[in-house]
Structure formats: structure tokens, C-alpha cells
Amino acid sequence: MGVTKPDDIKKVRLDKFLAKSTTYSRSEVKRLIRQKRISVDGELAKAAEQKVSRLNRVKLDEELIVKRELTYIAINKPAGYICAAQDEVHPSVLKLLPKEHASDLHFAGRLDVDTTGLVLLSNDGNWTHRVTSPKHENFKVYRVDLAEPISAQAVEQLISGVKLRGEDNLTLPAKVDLLTEKQILLSISEGRYHQVKRMLAAVGNHVNRLHRVSVGGVSIGDLAEGEWKELDLAQVKNYL
DSSP, rough: OOOOOOGGGEEEHHHHHHHHHSSSOOHHHHOOOHOOOOEEEEOOOOOOOOOOOOOOOOEEEEEEEEOOOEEEEEEETTOOBBBSSOOOSBBGGGGOOOOOHHHHHHEESSSOOOOOOEEEEEEEEEHHHHHGGGGGGEEEEEEEEEEOOOOOHHHHHHHHHBBTTSSSSSSOOOOEEEEEEEEEEEEHHHHHHHHHHHHHTTTTTTTTEEEEEEEETEEEEOOOOEEEEEOOHHHHHHHH
16 A cells, blocks of 8 residues: 655645635635635635645634535425524424534525425535526526416516616526416526516516426426435536
């Protein structure tokens, strides 16, 4: 059995190491470095490009950072659960996961308490940032049950972009598939506050029920309500 030499130890950028070992994204790590909160072997880190390996002692606010196993999870969220760590009224989606998984996961996009469907979680901050960033155009697909039949004009408005109440900029162009006169599949690449409900309100309709079917290359598939699964490597790489 060979002896590992120092030159054989894999080195990576400091921002990449921290993004994969904490809940911070790479852009957030750069801010932490500027704030002089990161040290390597007792010296304040000067640049995100600095190379580190498992032999280095990397600290955030004097707390040693240890490289961890990365976890990527999909869950079919039931109504009545929230995408947050805690709430005085509603249980967290994290309650549906074993404690060993839920301890350090964070949400790659959230759903309202009454919205059901696919939620992605991970302890990889860089990955969740790419999932949620509009510039990566990871379309989120929702099955929308409507109060009123949707008109052809409303469909065209959604596709072109609509102005949400209280905002100046139009939504980015959406994709619309008509399932029935009162049910559509709506695909959007943004994540504005209550966006789907507000988009339908902007075209004179009301959402009765909202269910997220997929995010980017990850589909809810046959995952039953309240069930979860770990993503396979191919699904994770959709966002890397």
C-alpha cells in the first residue's frame, strides 16, 4: 500500500471547499473572506482562489470546517407543511425526513403552505444557488387548478410576461400547456413571492390548487405525498 505524499493531496479553491462544506454559496463565501471571517492554518484568507486541501485547517469565526458528505433530496410536500426550519402553527417539511438527513439541509426554492409537490433540499450551498438562480433557467413546472376557464388571451399574456401587482418589471416569459379549460401546466424560471398565484390574478383568474411537478431536470415522478428520495448523480449534475 502506497504512502500518500503532500503533492498527491487534492487541492480545491477555498470558496468551492466552503460552499460544499457549509450552507453558504460561493458568492456568500467571498463576502465572508472580505469580512475577514475565514482563516486557513491560523492566517486570514485573502482570496477565494486560494487553494486548500484536507490537510489545511479552515475556520469560519474560529469554528473548524470539516468536509462533509453532500446530500441531495427530493420530497413530495403535502399541504399544511412549510418550507422553513420551524413555525408556531405549521410543521416543517424537515419533519418528514430522518433526523440524520434533516439536521443541515436547506431548501432549493420554497412552496407556500397550501401548495403541494416537489421540493429539493441539500447541504450543498453552491448547488442550491444554481437551482434557484433565474440566470440558469431551471424551469419549475406547476399544475394549476383554476377557478374560471382560462381564455386564449390570458394564455398569451402569461407566455409574453405579465405585470404583478406592486412590481414594475414584467415576469419572464412562461410556458403554458392547456390540460382542461380550468387546468394548466405553467412553467416559469423565476421564483418571485407567490408568483404563480399573482400571475393568474394578473390575468383575471384565481388559483384553487397548486402542485409543483418538476424543477429543471428533476421530476416528482411516482413519489407519493409525504415521501422523499435521494437524487441520483445524473439528476444532481443537471445543476453543476
